[in-house]
Amino acid sequence: MISMDGSDCGCHPGEEDIGNWVLLAQAAQELQIPFVASGGSATGSQLAAALAMGAEGLNMGTRFMATKEAPIHQGIKEALVKAKGTDTTHVMQTLGNTERVYKNKVVIECRDIEAKQPGEFEAIRRLVSGENYRKSFQETGDAETSVWSCGQSIGLIKDIPSCKDLLESMVAEAEDIIRNRLMSKL
Template sequence: INMGTSAGITVIHKCVNIKHALTAERLGVDIIAMDGFECAGHPGDDDIPNMILLPRAKEALKIPFIASGGIGTGSQLAACLALGAEGINMGTRFMATREAPIHDGIKSALVSGTELSTTHVMKSLKNTERVYKNSASKQVQELEAKHPGDINAIRHLVRGENYRRSFQETGNADDSVWSAGMVMGLIHDVPTVAVLIERIVADAENVIQALPTRVVASGAYPTPTSKL
């Protein structure tokens, strides 16, 4: 950390719970990336979603933090700002862009997937990873159930060489274990990075500008008429 900050580098550290974030803050990082349970990759073992994690970070931290995990739209950016984040960090959403250096077959899988298209593997190893739900991840889960905590039982399925082949060569989304977030349910196209960012910013601005019209002044609540 000191090497980075002394060289003028902004040090951002990923954390999945408040305990780790406070430690990173104490050690001198500049910004925390709070990574909610919805994220691709490693969400930790506490299973804390961003609707809880972000306001807790706002309460606990003195340094800025950005929101990570399950984010891909302008309305989510607006929500993250409301919950105290200074900005957002996206991974899976950027995979489904024209510039992303991965096979179009993987991008198609991201577009056709839903929020139910991911699952967890390697829980028994205390190295939980959220991945695309396919035959390969199912094999990992079955082997983990038979050999909990044994990396050698699943090593041949989770090694990086497998998903590198899917991402760079075959485009087959079903034959390797690869990280993907629940934001798949909000991915409907493969735009350029520029178009995606412009859309997210514009949508966030529209949401924020519309919020005052949805606020009811104190004492102006309508009298309930329902007889239920």
Template structure:
């Protein structure tokens, strides 16, 4: 086991890589493959329509891996919010002791999970929100830089600064999230003080990811400039893959004279985005992707990907170590 970080020790994993929770992607097929390869696979709770469906998915994943895996529970604004407490109760009843939380006002759910001795990895896009999560007793912070897919926050701070701020001020172990796809990135994150990395978009582009191959091919063909920031006008900014629908949503958002959300609502439908992963039409609806798409050039298995990242990170850290010379010996 070449890596010995707080993350590997506490989660019982071999490689300090967490597969982020992704809506319509975090199913048992992907989570088990990541865990079997030595990382931490994550099921996405709200991808399941009910808490009981989540229970079935947890049991299905457990049948596919003997290694640790976790569940993501994201709290998002909604007219009729899901029963988050019921989802958390199922997680506890099924003996899942690692949960990735994210979103607004997570206090009640985090307290519910911590009462059952659950290890909490909480995703934050700002130091201010991270400091609030520390007060709730989270075990790890997943620091999400502006490069990330999905909800990027409103402060636009990239990971190079955000991770260093986390190291300087938070006093809680943290994971680097947003913009990671290879071992050089893992080595850089560790050098900046992180205990490991969280990858979402990179895991979408693996054999086991339960999405259409044409979408994976679209990621491989894309460049780092092929994302859009949508819903900034309403301070709910999301980074999406730049397709026809996302570009039209941005156009309406910028040109609307009323500023009413209903004008753009049909273009940002999550259900249409879900269909993209099923039908393979990248322009059918909006879907999340990070700027890291510019670093993704193949569609490997999770085993091949994680083994490659592990090897690259070890080589990168060893090379950095070799650059340090003994001044006395160098003068001889």
């Protein structure tokens, strides 16, 4: 099984900028092995859509960050709940290592430096340091003081449930859509 990562995913979406809608359709047409949809997913309706497009399921990173069990600071979880889908951007594009991240003051500074010094990792090293990320996620909970990955699904996150409750809710929503909405269209 492979993961098909659309450009709406957090972390490294690749350099081709292909969204899940097109990527999943292409995977269904061309692959002979099972695949999961990765990137930008947080709801049962998206699970139903991914299944309809041939995926075996979803791979969700950002959505699981905002769960009770996620081993990150509560402040980061609350930032995810408050965020809009437009609160992400890319960094490190000039390095050929694009990363989708939460748009904050450090990221804006990083993008400004990249615009002035494209391809110069040393110019942004202090900003993208893993130590900054670790402090934000484990110690301070301050969403503004480090570069951290998240997908566009942040705009769909409305709560901080347990993993069990999240999955049960998503599966119930997907089943309802498939049974009641989609079947009635046949």
